[in-house]
Amino acid sequence: MDRLPLVNGLLKYINKEHSYFAMPGHKMGKGFRGDAASLFNDILKADVTELPGLDNLHNPDGIIKEAEERLSALYGSKKSYFLVNGSTSGNMIAIFSSFKEGDKVIAERSCHTSIFNGIILRKLNPVYIYQDFDNRYNLGIELSEQNVLNAIRENPDAKGIILTSPNYYGAAINLENIIKEAKLHKMTVIIDGAHGAHFIASNNLPASPISIGADIVINSAHKTLPALTQSAYLHVNNESLISKADFYFHVFNSTSPSYLLMASMDYSRYYLERYKTEWDRLIERCDRTRAKIESLGIYHILDEKELFNSKLDRTRYLINLPSQVSAYKLKDILLKSSIEIEYNDCNNLILIFSPFNTEEELDKLYEVLKGIDINSLKGSTIKIKYKFPKPKQVLSPYEASEQKGETILLKDSLNRVLKRAIAFYPPGIPCILPGELMDIDTLNMIEYYKENKIDALGIQDDKIEVVLERKI
Ligand SMILES: Cc1ncc(COP(=O)(O)O)c(C=O)c1O
Numbered sequence: 001m002d003r004l005p006l007v008n009g010l011l012k013y014i015n016k017e018h019s020y021f022a023m024p025g026h027k028m029g030k031g032f033r034g035d036a037a038s039l040f041n042d043i044l045k046a047d048v049t050e051l052p053g054l055d056n057l058h059n060p061d062g063i064i065k066e067a068e069e070r071l072s073a074l075y076g077s078k079k080s081y082f083l084v085n086g087s088t089s090g091n092m093i094a095i096f097s098s099f100k101e102g103d104k105v106i107a108e109r110s111c112h113t114s115i116f117n118g119i120i121l122r123k124l125n126p127v128y129i130y131q132d133f134d135n136r137y138n139l140g141i142e143l144s145e146q147n148v149l150n151a152i153r154e155n156p157d158a159k160g161i162i163l164t165s166p167n168y169y170g171a172a173i174n175l176e177n178i179i180k181e182a183k184l185h186k187m188t189v190i191i192d193g194a195h196g197a198h199f200i201a202s203n204n205l206p207a208s209p210i211s212i213g214a215d216i217v218i219n220s221a222h223k224t225l226p227a228l229t230q231s232a233y234l235h236v237n238n239e240s241l242i243s244k245a246d247f248y249f250h251v252f253n254s255t256s257p258s259y260l261l262m263a264s265m266d267y268s269r270y271y272l273e274r275y276k277t278e279w280d281r282l283i284e285r286c287d288r289t290r291a292k293i294e295s296l297g298i299y300h301i302l303d304e305k306e307l308f309n310s311k312l313d314r315t316r317y318l319i320n321l322p323s324q325v326s327a328y329k330l331k332d333i334l335l336k337s338s339i340e341i342e343y344n345d346c347n348n349l350i351l352i353f354s355p356f357n358t359e360e361e362l363d364k365l366y367e368v369l370k371g372i373d374i375n376s377l378k379g380s381t382i383k384i385k386y387k388f389p390k391p392k393q394v395l396s397p398y399e400a401s402e403q404k405g406e407t408i409l410l411k412d413s414l415n416r417v418l419k420r421a422i423a424f425y426p427p428g429i430p431c432i433l434p435g436e437l438m439d440i441d442t443l444n445m446i447e448y449y450k451e452n453k454i455d456a457l458g459i460q461d462d463k464i465e466v467v468l469e470r471k472i
Pocket residue numbers: 085086087088089111112114164167168192194195220230231232426427428
């Protein structure tokens with residue numbers, strides 16, 4: 001057992017009959033049907049390289065070219081690419097293709113960590129837009145359109161803008177006015193749509209950013225479509241960016257791309273084309289179950305009406321619990337009933353659905369929630385103590401990353417400048433970035449996440465890396 005930790009860890013999962021309300025979108029293989037099921041049932045034999053007739057991802061002129069062209073036609077882009085290194089690589093390609101060293105860019109501060117890594121590597125100077133804090137959820141769940149428009153107008157020298165849409169909670173900011181304003185200022189618009197690969201399936205989902213005119217859009221196929229983990233799409237929607245995107249595509253993708261990943265991405269495209277209506281049926285299932293869960297009078301699920309300037313992806317739930325009720329205890333109860341969720345913090349749970357989650361599974365979710373004695377979940381919540389932090393940027397993220405550093409205890413880090421970001425996973429949004437000053441609000445937020453046992457990147461044995469001897 002000890003000698004094969006990964007193999008044994010995975011074996012435990014594949015022999016379980018669970019409902020998966022988490023990524024990936026294929027839901028433990030249920031999404032692979034017909035020929036795709038035959039292929040993936042023979043997964044080891046299908047793990048090949050560039051055999052005759054199988055084309056080359058880095059120089060496609062055969063089946064991969066055809067598959068990528070079909071993908072581009074479906075999404076309405078100028079050119080689309082299969083990414084074998086997740087949206088992480090797509091975000092890098094987008095940033096490197098759009099900006100030059102030293103450029104000023106406007107970025108949502110709640111972007112995924114890969115965006116900030118791109119900003120560091122490309123040596124950009126970011127100006128951030130923060131979300132407003134939502135007291136009900138103890139989270140920032142939405143970006144203000146007005147704040148984005150203001151940031152564009154106040155920084156006319158910025159070369160582009162990077163936003164996440166939808167975010168982890170399913171909120172997709174209205175992009176029409178933002179893209180119009182950005183274009184007026186000749187800014188490139190990059191949308192990290194990692195969680196929105198399925199939006200083209202239904203008019204009942206938020207609009208695809210490509211259809212609104214974004215220049216580059218990145219989708220993790222694996223998050224919501226029947227595709228293998230790590231597979232993602234890059235859509236370039238601006239002719240003038242294609243040759244750079246071609247180059248950076250090579251830079252950020254393995255020269256030994258997995259045909260299994262590529263085949264699963266081709267299958268997702270096919271599935272979307274052929275079975276689009278399954279998403280409408282999924283939305284109906286989700287809406288029905290949502291109404292039933294709400295009618296219990298205990299749980300609240302984020303509704304589009306609560307969003308000021310965003311549409312909601314109704315195929316995911318952000319379930320908010322009454323105060324004093326522990327999301328951890330609830331998660332454990334769900335797990336005992338063989339229901340896996342995507343994520344929880346102390347107040348909320350996130351569930352991600354795909355067409356491969358059946359009516360029965362959603363009914364079961366409702367029944368389990370209905371049967372819970374909510375009083376038994378009370379008493380162990382770790383209450384939030386922080387104001388939503390906005391740590392001050394005193395060095396550019398690139399400068400700070402290159403400075404000499406020292407490792408110190410987190411508790412001693414007040415007023416120190418970070419050398420490495422601290423991000424909690426999921427969703428991988430950094431609470432503090434290189435070059436930012438540790439303040440009390442940020443420290444409280446980090447403590448809160450730690451107490452909630454959410455995985456931290458950038459903290460090791462309670463220590464973090466700061467810029468050497470730079471005290472303010
Ligand atoms: C908004 C966002 N962007 C990018 C990524 C990275 O995606 P991938 O895991 O496909 O590399 C994630 C992953 O969680 C994400 O949430």
